[in-house]
Amino acid sequence: MSRYDPSVIEPKWQAAWESAGAFTARRDPAKPKYYVLEMFPYPSGRIHMGHVRNYTMGDVVARTKAAQGFSVLHPMGWDAFGMPAENAAMERGGHPKDWTYGNIADMKAQMKPLGLSIDWSRELATCDPEYYGQQQAMFIDMMEAGLVYRKAAVVNWDPVDMTVLANEQVIDGKGWRSGAAVERRELTQWFFKISDYSEELLSALDGLTNWPEKVRLMQANWIGKSRGLQFGFDTVGAPAGFEVLEVYTTRPDTLMGASFAAISPDHPLVKALESDPRVATFVALCQKGGTSAEEIETAEKIGHDTGIRVKHPLDPNWELPVWIANFILMDYGTGAIFGCPAHDQRDFEFASKYGLPIKSVFAATDGSMFNATDILVREDAGDVVLSEAFVPMKSEKVRYIRGFSGQPVQTGDEAVAAAIAHAETHGYGKGVTKFRLRDWGVSRQRYWGCPIPVIHCATCGVVAEKKENLPIELPYDVSFDVPGNPLDRHPTWRDCSCPKCGAKARRETDTMDTFVDSSWYYARFTAPRATTPTVLADADYWMNVDQYIGGIEHAILHLLYSRFFARAMHKTGHLPAKAIEPFNALFTQGMVTHEIYKTTDAQGRPVYHLPEHIYKDPTSGKAYLRNNLSDDELAEMPDDAFLALQPPGSKKLTPIEIIPSAKMSKSKKNVVDPMNIIAAFGADTARWFVMSDSPPERDVEWTSSGAEAAFKHLSRVWALSSRIGDMPADHKGEGDDALARATAKAIDDVTRGIEGFAFNKAIAGLYAFTNTIGKANASTGVMKEAIRTLARLMSPMTPHLAEEIWAVQGGAGLCAQAGWPKADPQLLVDDTVTLPIQINGKRRAEISVPKEMAAAEVEKLALANEDVVRFLAGQPVKKIIVVPGRIINVVV
């Protein structure tokens, strides 16, 4: 019997698939098509276990669908533009292009040994001019379609490096390289009008029934449709042009609880006030720190009273102060609000800090003023002092004590509608629908991205480049020795002539957000070499993506942008109407994690240790540094000896802390390189491991024992196949029928597991089936049929081993092309069932009965059961519940 040796069989079968062209996608009118796509990788240079898991999942689907007779498209490409390439150039020299293409070559060489059923002839990289030139063409089409415009927007500005920073490059409000306090600064930038599609992107979510519910919810919340009241405050003491301050609120029912108005530091009114040095100082204070919502909303709330007053719309004698407040976002609503501290937590904190009145509008309906016990009612004004804002759900009924329309007791929703109606009747405001979704800013002041194909002309203004001049290629001769965008300081690249008037002009130096690149690559894969962005006939055949697989971290941005872009591509004639929702089904997979081994040095800083330097005691589960000792030596150490062996050179005896299930990261030293696993055990073992145990949507923890176990199992399957291969042809056994049933059950279990994205359950079924075959005593023919079926069922996960077994057991052709086994439905049903008997909900006995037995008959048998009789001990039976085929519950 030969040993299971993946280093021999894996290259052999990969070569066989390649020479058979087994994975080349072809438009075959005789077959239904199936398009499987995994989110394409950023070419960092090394594949990691997360990639292995992602692509193995896609491969399992692709191979299963191919076996089931579909014409499968399963392509791979590279999301190749982005900051890391520029960072590498800055840190280590070299060129982003060379770095990126070198990484692509390295990663491809690492992916090939995995044996994925990918059509490599369709490979693309977004940094190929062949790709981004077509993206530039679409940008021009989108300009013509009115989907592109320019406006001022705020960026993170590093005042020392004189450069724009990504949010990721802002750490604790400081530039990551210079360490200087980051400022917010306005710049004119390019935008896509995704907000034109707010309503549609929201309502179309209902049709995405094969997307995870959580992703649809997150997108819906992100789009953030709201119904509210927009109205104007008449101002007192405001500069000319600001006689009215427009405000939007989703809680107009709390208007009688207003105690101030607040505007964003970016509001136009603030600009009109900046001659006041106190305002200027305050605005400068607000401009400290980054632009991210997280940073703005968690920052300490600060405000400045402008001295301007506004008149309350319901009482012109009631004036409210106008504050500038750092937590008001200019991008949402009108950039101005009225503050109702009693019923909004942020307003509450702001009012508490600055001593503004807190006036309640409504109370809970249970008779008490509020549910909370720590509330004080000031009898004179009816104002209350509470420890936090009272914010009931809008669907909850509350008692309005300062209502101005409708019934005193109603739900918030009803009161909001009544308040809008009141405003419209009395003419001081109108009901409007607003979306939280903002237009997509695509300008990046960076080199390694797709150039925006636009020219600035002194006479013609902003003009699109002529399509025959595309692609506008990035110049190669750039330097990264100073921060900033090298395109800006390139001596000649910026110089060009105006496409309209021919005069000397200047090329746009902003490049596109890399999210643009990844918003249409799925469509490009249907015709990757075309000289137009897409070819409609190909897009029509292959679109949509039937199954898209990737990380949950892309739940909002990437997927929303892609949904928008597909619509824009349809509008500009690059995609058929059926492709406006490009992903029929979406699956979001979990991360591959690994334990972190951490100690602390004398200064209290964390020190991380590589897994190979760790010894884990199998009984206690504790971790120790191995200090070059062998397992045997370590196993014989007394417990207290371990402490003495703690970090060499350190006198502090700190035990090693194990942090479980942590995201793999280089700095934490818990990265497992898939190449090492493939070298030690082969690709099939790596694939088997990442698909087993954890459900695919959840994180999976990499353990070396798990990888070894996977390898041992595959070795056992190989040994089992060899044993069956050695059986005499005329061997007869009694277990033929049982094995045939087990085979049918395995086909059913595995097929359902794969189709339901429960690969862990499919693998559990394969373990069970392997054990059954191993113990079976059946005739040679039945045994061979069972092992061939096992090979076909394993082939999506462990394709190389499956081919080897298939060949040894006399299967015709390639296992990859052998088709998917079908279960005989008659073999799937049992004629007797075992029913548990509960007494008062506790399981006390069980009986075995024919499947079709009538309930009354079952009841009789159950009551006659000796265990039941013993437990009842003569008590009268109150009730007996028989759930056919499931359970019997006797109530006494």
Next chain:
RNA sequence: GCGGGUGUGGCGAAACUGGUAGACGCACUGGAUUUAGGUUCCAGCGCCGCAAGGCAUGGGGGUUCAAGUCCCUUCACCCGCACCA
């Protein structure tokens, strides 16, 4: 701060529509085979208990003949937040 999610043995997990909690795997324990073994095979394995039995699905409460599953409440951890990809 806002939005979304997860929580079941020592560990990864299973449990279809409310119907036997712990399938399958790891680790561990005992035994057999082997020159030896970190190989292979057999058996055991939620917790307490000699047993009968009792207790168990992050914590607390509820609905039901029956709750991991439904409802309320609470805790812990993870993901996203528009210039990371």
